[in-house]
Amino acid sequence: MTPLGYALLCALHRGPLTGYELVRRMRRPIGYYWTARQSQIYPELSRLAELGLIASTGEPGPGPHQRMTHQLTPAGRQELADWLIQRPVPRPGRDDLILKTYAVAAATDRTAMREMYLAEAQRHEERLAEYRSQHAELLEQGGDDPRRLEFGAYATLELGIRLWEQYASWCRWLADQLATPPAEPPPTLASI
Amino acid sequence: MTPLGYALLCALHRGPLTGYELVRRMRRPIGYYWTARQSQIYPELSRLAELGLIASTGEPGPGPHQRMTHQLTPAGRQELADWLIQRPVPRPGRDDLILKTYAVAAATDRTAMREMYLAEAQRHEERLAEYRSQHAELLEQGGDDPRRLEFGAYATLELGIRLWEQYASWCRWLADQLATPPAEPPPTLASI
DNA sequence: TTGCTCATGTAAGAAGTTACATGATTCA
DNA sequence: TGAATCATGTAACTTCTTACATGAGCAA
Numbered sequence: 001m002t003p004l005g006y007a008l009l010c011a012l013h014r015g016p017l018t019g020y021e022l023v024r025r026m027r028r029p030i031g032y033y034w035t036a037r038q039s040q041i042y043p044e045l046s047r048l049a050e051l052g053l054i055a056s057t058g059e060p061g062p063g064p065h066q067r068m069t070h071q072l073t074p075a076g077r078q079e080l081a082d083w084l085i086q087r088p089v090p091r092p093g094r095d096d097l098i099l100k101t102y103a104v105a106a107a108t109d110r111t112a113m114r115e116m117y118l119a120e121a122q123r124h125e126e127r128l129a130e131y132r133s134q135h136a137e138l139l140e141q142g143g144d145d146p147r148r149l150e151f152g153a154y155a156t157l158e159l160g161i162r163l164w165e166q167y168a169s170w171c172r173w174l175a176d177q178l179a180t181p182p183a184e185p186p187p188t189l190a191s192i
Numbered sequence: 193m194t195p196l197g198y199a200l201l202c203a204l205h206r207g208p209l210t211g212y213e214l215v216r217r218m219r220r221p222i223g224y225y226w227t228a229r230q231s232q233i234y235p236e237l238s239r240l241a242e243l244g245l246i247a248s249t250g251e252p253g254p255g256p257h258q259r260m261t262h263q264l265t266p267a268g269r270q271e272l273a274d275w276l277i278q279r280p281v282p283r284p285g286r287d288d289l290i291l292k293t294y295a296v297a298a299a300t301d302r303t304a305m306r307e308m309y310l311a312e313a314q315r316h317e318e319r320l321a322e323y324r325s326q327h328a329e330l331l332e333q334g335g336d337d338p339r340r341l342e343f344g345a346y347a348t349l350e351l352g353i354r355l356w357e358q359y360a361s362w363c364r365w366l367a368d369q370l371a372t373p374p375a376e377p378p379p380t381l382a383s384i
Numbered sequence: 385t386t387g388c389t390c391a392t393g394t395a396a397g398a399a400g401t402t403a404c405a406t407g408a409t410t411c412a
Numbered sequence: 413t414g415a416a417t418c419a420t421g422t423a424a425c426t427t428c429t430t431a432c433a434t435g436a437g438c439a440a
Contacts, residue, residue, distance in 0.1 A: 002427075003288065010295035020391050031294030035284040037429065042393060063435045065392040080295060085304040087311060088288030092227040092400095096195065096280030098351065102223025102344045103202035103272060112277040119279060146369040152294045155369070159290065159362045166354040174347055177338040194399075212419050232400065234421060255407045257420040284428095 001051075001079070004044050007034050009053065009072065009080045014149055016071035019045055031156040032131065045070055053079055101174065114178040121171035128164045131157055193243075193271070196236050199226050201245065201264065201272045206341055208263035211237055223348040224323065237262055245271055293366065306370040313363035320356045323349055 011022055011030050019042055026036040036044075045068070048054045053076035061067030072080070097120060107113045135157045138144075143154035203214055203222055211234055218228040237260070240246045245268035253259030264272070289312060299305045327349045330336075335346035 003286070003291075004427080006288075007291055010291050010298075013295040013298040018391080019393095023391090029284065031290050033285055033287050033290040033294075035286075038392080039394080039430080040428065061391055062389090062437065063391050065434080067391065077298065080298050081300045084292050084295065084299045085301055085308055087308060088292065091286055091288065092221065093225055093285065094195070094227075094283055095225050096198075096283065098223050098225040098348050099195075099199055099202050100276050100280065101347050101351075102225075103205040103276065104338075104344045104347065105341045106202075106205040106269065106272050107276045108273045109277055116277055116279060146296075146372060149297045151369075152296045155293050155296065155366055156290050158365075159293075159359070162358040162362060163355060166358055167351070170351045170354060173350075177343075177347070180338060196399080210419080211421095215419090229401065230420080231402080231422080253419055254409060254417090255419050257406080259419065 001083075002044070004036055004040055005048055005053075006080070006083055007036060008041070008044060008048060009076055009083075010034075012054065012070060012072050012076075013080060016069050018067055018069050020067075022070070031153065032160040033156060048076070052076075097171075104178075110178050114175045117171045117175040117178070121168050121175065124164050124168035124171065128161065128168060131160050131164065135161060193275075194236070196228055196232055197240055197245075198272070198275055199228065200233070200236060200240060201268055201275075202226075204246065204262060204264050204268075205272060208261050210259055210261050212259075214262070223345065224352040225348060240268070244268075289363075296370075302370050306367045309363045309367040309370070313360050313367065316356050316360035316363065320353065320360060323353050323356065327353060 007026070007030065008022065011017065011025060017025075022045070023038045023041055026034065026041065029035050045054065045056065049056045049070070052073060054070045055073050056068050056070045058066035058068045100116075104113065135154070138150055138154045138157065141150060142148060143150035145151060199218070199222065200214065203209065203217060209217075214237070215230045215233055218226065218233065221227050237246065237248065241248045241262070244265060246262045247265050248260050248262045250258035250260045292308075296305065327346070330342055330346045330349065333342060334340060335342035337343060
C-alpha cells in the first residue's frame with residue numbers, strides 16, 4: 001500500500017465516488033492538504049480494486065470509457081482503520097519560500113525581495129479567507145461535533161487556518177524587516 | 193536548474209563547503225525546512241560545477257575518493273540572486289497526519305487514535321524546544337539584524353517556531369476532542 | 385467552430401528514496 | 413575485533429509531474 005492508496009481510501013470514507021469526482025477533489029488538497037493528479041489516481045484505483053479494498057462498478061459514460069463508481073469494501077474499511085492509528089511517517093517538507101529566506105543575504109535587489117514576500121502574504125491571506133468561509137459553513141452544520149462525519153474536514157480546516165495565519169503574518173514581518181536600513185555593509189568580516 | 197540545485201546554491205551562500213558537509217547539513221532540514229540525501233547531492237554538485245555555478249577543488253581525502261570543496265562562482269551568485277526574487281512555485285504539502293484527521297470518522301479505536309495525536313504533539317514539542325534554543329543562540333549573536341548574514345537562518349527559525357507551536361497545540365486540541373463522549377451513534381443518516 | 389466539461393486512460397520523464405560499494409582513521 | 417565517522421560515488425526503485433489520447437455533449 002502506497003500513501004496515495006491511503007489518501008484515496010480516506011477520500012472514499014464518507015461514501016462512494018467516481019474516479020472523476022476523486023480527481024476533482026484532489027486537485028485542491030483533500031482535507032486541505034493532499035493533492036494528486038489524474039494520471040496517478042486512475043492506476044491506483046485499479047490497484048485498490050485488485051487488492052479488494054474498493055469495489056468498482058461501471059455504467060456507460062459520456063466518452064469512450066465507462067463511468068466507474070468506487071466504494072470501500074469491508075476489507076478497505078478495516079485497512080483504513082488499521083492505518084489511522086499508526087504513527088504517521090514524517091515527510092520532509094519542501095518549501096521554496098523558506099529556502100529563499102535562508103539565503104536572503106544573497107539578494108542584491110532587496111526591494112524586489114520585499115515585494116515578493118508581500119505578494120506571498122496576499123496569496124496566503126486569500127487562501128485563508130476561503131478556508132475561513134468553509135470553516136464557518138461547517139460550523140453551522142455542527143461539524144465541530146467530534147461524533148459527526150464532517151468533523152474530520154472541520155478539524156483539518158482548523159489546522160489549515162492556524163498554519164496559514166502564521167505563514168501570512170510571517171511574510172509581512174519579513175517584508176517589514178527588509179524595509180529597514182537598506183544600505184550599509186554588515187559589520188562582519190565573514191563575507192568571504 | 194532543479195529545485196535541489198537552488199537548495200545547494202542556498203546552502204553555499206555563506207561560504208565554501210565540502211560535499212560531505214552539505215550532506216550532513218541537509219540531513220536535518222536546511223533553513224529548518226529542506227532535506228536531501230547524499231545520492232541526490234553528489235550528482236547535483238557535479239551538474240552545478242558543469243554549469244559553472246560552483247567551483248569545486250579536490251584534495252586527497254581519507255578514503256578512496258578526493259575530498260571536494262565547493263563554492264559559488266560569480267555566475268552562481270548571480271543565478272541565486274535572480275532566483276530569489278522570483279515568486280516561489282507552490283509545492284503541494286503532503287502530510288499523513290492531516291490525511292488521517294480528515295478520515296478520523298473511520299477510526300474504530302478512538303483511544304488509540306487519541307494516543308497517536310498525543311505522541312505527535314510530544315514529537316513536535318521536542319522539535320520546538322530544539323528550535324527555540326537555536327533561536328536564542330542566534331539572537332545573542334545579533335542574528336535578528338536583517339543586515340547580517342545570519343538573518344536568513346534566524347528568520348526561518350522564526351517561522352518554524354510559529355508553525356510547530358500551532359501544529360503541536362492543534363494535536364493536543366484534537367486529542368481533547370476525541371476524549372469527549374466516545375460512544376453514541378451520530379444523529380445523521382448519512383452513514384451509507 | 386472553437387473551446388469547455390465530462391470521463392478514463394497511457395507514456396515519458398523528473399525527482400526522491402533505499403541500498404550498496406570503496407577504504408582510511410578513530411574509538412571502545 | 414567491531415563499530416562509527418569521514419568521504420564520495422552508483423544502481424535500482426518508487427513516486428510524482430507533464431503531456432497526450434479518445435470522444436460525447438454543450439455553450440458562445
